[in-house]
Amino acid sequence: METTKKAAVTRRAILAAGSVLAMPGILRAQTADTIKIGFPVPLTGPYGTEAKDQVACAQIAIAEFNAAGGLGGRMAELLVRDDRLDPGEAATRTIELIEKDHANFIVGSLSAAVQLAVNNVAKQRGIIYNSISQSDQIAALPDWSKTTFHEAMTPHLTAGAVGRYAFSHYGKKVVFLQADYAYGHEMVDGFKAVGQSMGIEVLADLRHPLGATDFSTLLPRIQSLKPDILVLANFGRDQQISIKQATDFGLKKTTKIVAPILLYTSRIAAGEKAFEGVVGGSSYYWGIEATTPSAKALNDKYRAANEGRVPSDYGALGYAGVRSLLDAAKRAGSVETDKVIAALEGAKYDSYKGPQEFRACDHQSVQSVLIIESKSGGSSPYDVFNVIGTEAANADNLLSCKDEGHV
Amino acid sequence: MLPPDLVAGCKQHRVLLAIAFLVVFPLLMPFKAIAVNILIYGLFALGFNMLFGTLGLLSFGHAALFGGGAYACGLAMLRLGLPWWAAILCAVVAGMALAASIGAFAIRTRGIYFAMVTLALAQCVYFIFYQWVSLTGGENGLRGITLTDIDLGPIHLNFVDPLTRYYVVAFWVALALIVLSRILASPFGAAMEAVRENEARARACGYDVRATRYLAFILSGGFCGLAGALQALHLSIVPIETLFYTTSGLVVMMALLGGMGTFFGPFVGAGVFLLLENLVSLWTVHWQIFVGASFIACVLFFPRGIWGTILLGRAR
Numbered sequence: 057m058e059t060t061k062k063a064a065v066t067r068r069a070i071l072a073a074g075s076v077l078a079m080p081g082i083l084r085a086q087t088a089d090t091i092k093i094g095f096p097v098p099l100t101g102p103y104g105t106e107a108k109d110q111v112a113c114a115q116i117a118i119a120e121f122n123a124a125g126g127l128g129g130r131m132a133e134l135l136v137r138d139d140r141l142d143p144g145e146a147a148t149r150t151i152e153l154i155e156k157d158h159a160n161f162i163v164g165s166l167s168a169a170v171q172l173a174v175n176n177v178a179k180q181r182g183i184i185y186n187s188i189s190q191s192d193q194i195a196a197l198p199d200w201s202k203t204t205f206h207e208a209m210t211p212h213l214t215a216g217a218v219g220r221y222a223f224s225h226y227g228k229k230v231v232f233l234q235a236d237y238a239y240g241h242e243m244v245d246g247f248k249a250v251g252q253s254m255g256i257e258v259l260a261d262l263r264h265p266l267g268a269t270d271f272s273t274l275l276p277r278i279q280s281l282k283p284d285i286l287v288l289a290n291f292g293r294d295q296q297i298s299i300k301q302a303t304d305f306g307l308k309k310t311t312k313i314v315a316p317i318l319l320y321t322s323r324i325a326a327g328e329k330a331f332e333g334v335v336g337g338s339s340y341y342w343g344i345e346a347t348t349p350s351a352k353a354l355n356d357k358y359r360a361a362n363e364g365r366v367p368s369d370y371g372a373l374g375y376a377g378v379r380s381l382l383d384a385a386k387r388a389g390s391v392e393t394d395k396v397i398a399a400l401e402g403a404k405y406d407s408y409k410g411p412q413e414f415r416a417c418d419h420q421s422v423q424s425v426l427i428i429e430s431k432s433g434g435s436s437p438y439d440v441f442n443v444i445g446t447e448a449a450n451a452d453n454l455l456s457c458k459d460e461g462h463v
Numbered sequence: 464m465l466p467p468d469l470v471a472g473c474k475q476h477r478v479l480l481a482i483a484f485l486v487v488f489p490l491l492m493p494f495k496a497i498a499v500n501i502l503i504y505g506l507f508a509l510g511f512n513m514l515f516g517t518l519g520l521l522s523f524g525h526a527a528l529f530g531g532g533a534y535a536c537g538l539a540m541l542r543l544g545l546p547w548w549a550a551i552l553c554a555v556v557a558g559m560a561l562a563a564s565i566g567a568f569a570i571r572t573r574g575i576y577f578a579m580v581t582l583a584l585a586q587c588v589y590f591i592f593y594q595w596v597s598l599t600g601g602e603n604g605l606r607g608i609t610l611t612d613i614d615l616g617p618i619h620l621n622f623v624d625p626l627t628r629y630y631v632v633a634f635w636v637a638l639a640l641i642v643l644s645r646i647l648a649s650p651f652g653a654a655m656e657a658v659r660e661n662e663a664r665a666r667a668c669g670y671d672v673r674a675t676r677y678l679a680f681i682l683s684g685g686f687c688g689l690a691g692a693l694q695a696l697h698l699s700i701v702p703i704e705t706l707f708y709t710t711s712g713l714v715v716m717m718a719l720l721g722g723m724g725t726f727f728g729p730f731v732g733a734g735v736f737l738l739l740e741n742l743v744s745l746w747t748v749h750w751q752i753f754v755g756a757s758f759i760a761c762v763l764f765f766p767r768g769i770w771g772t773i774l775l776g777r778a779r
Binding site for chain 2: 138142148155172193
């Protein structure tokens with residue numbers, strides 16, 4: 057990308073130059089007609105690893121777009137901001153991206169609360185926002201607006217797919233152990249909704265506070281109930297600790313452990329022993345490249361740029377989130393909000409995981425869900441999951457637009 | 464050295480000077496949204512400082528007053544359908560009411576116990592709002608506090624416009640400064656200082672120490688509630704984190720950084736803190752190290768805070 061400079065050294069130029077020195081490629085010198093994509097993600101905080109991978113993947117989408125000549129010569133750039141996993145900070149950063157940096161689009165966030173905050177700010181200013189983390193509310197009224205798009209899966213879809221698989225393969229006697237906050241509640245609701253139609257028997261529905269470190273009082277109780285399936289509706293470190301303690305306790309001998317989302321990054325961090333045999337859902341796993349050409353293309357570009365490593369599930373969403381908007385801008389031949397919305401609504405695409413579609417009524421990306429099982433003894437350090445099932449993209453598995461309040 | 468007349472004049476007209484500064488302030492900042500943030504957190508720190516600096520009571524529960532005001536403003540607009548200015552007044556009342564109820568328990572204690580009691584009660588408020596999902600949105604926060612158009616008779620303002628938003632916020636902050644200056648200059652202000660300097664003596668002089676503290680706590684709640692309301696309108700959301708104890712810690716840091724017990728100090732502290740955070744985090748993810756190091760340096764070398772040190776230097 058050509059770096060242009062104004063004759064006078066402005067404060068902004070100095071700042072930009074400083075940024076370039078510190079973080080090559082993240083912030084480039086700004087030209088008047090660059091397409092700017094604001095990217096607030098939690099670089100610091102518990103999901104820092106995932107966020108950094110989202111940035112790495114989003115940069116691939118930007119590089120692809122620019123290498124292909126941009127939008128009639130207009131190049132794209134990514135403006136990365138740290139939202140600290142705090143909705144207030146994310147809202148402030150988004151206001152700044154729109155008002156100071158004049159971002160054309162916003163993509164990003166990695167928590168339900170943060171994405172709702174970013175969405176609220178973006179919709180008030182008529183800027184398109186493509187969210188890349190899970191939430192049911194963002195596609196539903198009153199949070200949704202015509203500028204709101206949702207690239208990620210929803211908890212309803214994820215829990216439904218994992219439930220349909222697990223309840224038909226491992227048995228009907230189920231214990232839920234959920235982290236006592238929105239994520240846990242939404243996931244368990246999703247499991248129960250699908251379980252009801254499949255005739256499951258809920259033996260217990262236990263809750264633990266967010267950030268729990270000791271599950272030893274709950275585990276004997278769970279074991280005495282002799283469930284076929286233990287559903288762990290928790291995330292991140294809670295998930296790692298609870299799975300590890302359940303493994304040490306010997307629960308896996310009698311019970312299948314199921315999690316709504318198995319994170320690639322968590323599995324890498326926790327090691328193969330603790331996660332072995334745990335089944336969960338995922339939006340993306342690099343191993344699907346054997347059958348999916350678009351996944352192969354993303355993986356190869358990522359490997360080339362990142363010393364042979366592979367993109368994570370949430371990371372790949374960073375790529376897809378940016379690419380969807382840039383592709384739509386190309387189709388629309390413009391970055392004007394209304395034209396890009398028209399190009400996105402109902403658009404069918406295959407950017408990294410097979411066929412997807414932005415449902416016209418709520419701008420939710422209709423997509424496949426992977427059912428994965430953690431394994432040990434993989435052929436490479438990245439070979440950590442087996443894909444044991446794929447639920448193909450199907451709008452019927454999502455909440456209906458009517459249920460979301462759309463007319 | 465400045466002539467003494469001028470220094471005295473500045474002191475006398477500190478509110479006018481502050482308002483003049485508010486008018487030109489956004490032009491000095493890299494962008495308007497950070498100027499708005501500095502005003503809001505400055506006002507919050509000002510409310511905190513009224514208790515901490517003027518009365519010597521260290522509260523660790525001011526997040527409840529700030530967040531309570533923010534939620535009150537948002538709920539008044541969303542659930543009651545009140546106009547924005549009425550919602551702001553609701554927030555001031557809510558801040559004072561919360562301060563009155565927290566203060567009723569906390570004011571009997573002092574020192575570390577006061578800090579702990581306020582912290583505990585503020586956490587109660589946090590968990591009530593966290594669990595009451597149908598009213599507050601729980602973990603996801605309160606969303607949809609959308610203020611776009613302001614109609615004042617024939618004048619039409621667009622609140623989404625950055626500069627307009629700044630001046631609307633600045634108007635309320637200026638109002639708060641006038642009220643605060645009036646309180647500090649009143650006999651009640653003198654009574655607060657007397658209690659801070661020597662409680663036993665103040666009591667011997669006939670001041671009701673407990674009533675003075677209680678009233679100051681309630682007034683402090685009013686300022687913090689106003690700051691919370693402005694924050695809610697500025698961000699158009701109220702995150703649940705607003706009520707969390709880290710927000711209380713933040714305001715303690717800002718007040719210490721600026722200079723406790725000074726009139727402008729809280730704004731200086733908020734400004735330095737937010738600018739540092741904003742600018743450093745643009746070029747490194749390790750910005751917390753820099754902010755932390757600057758804070759330690761300030762505490763070590765400027766125990767009176769930035770503004771306090773400037774004032775001291777001028778007085779010498």
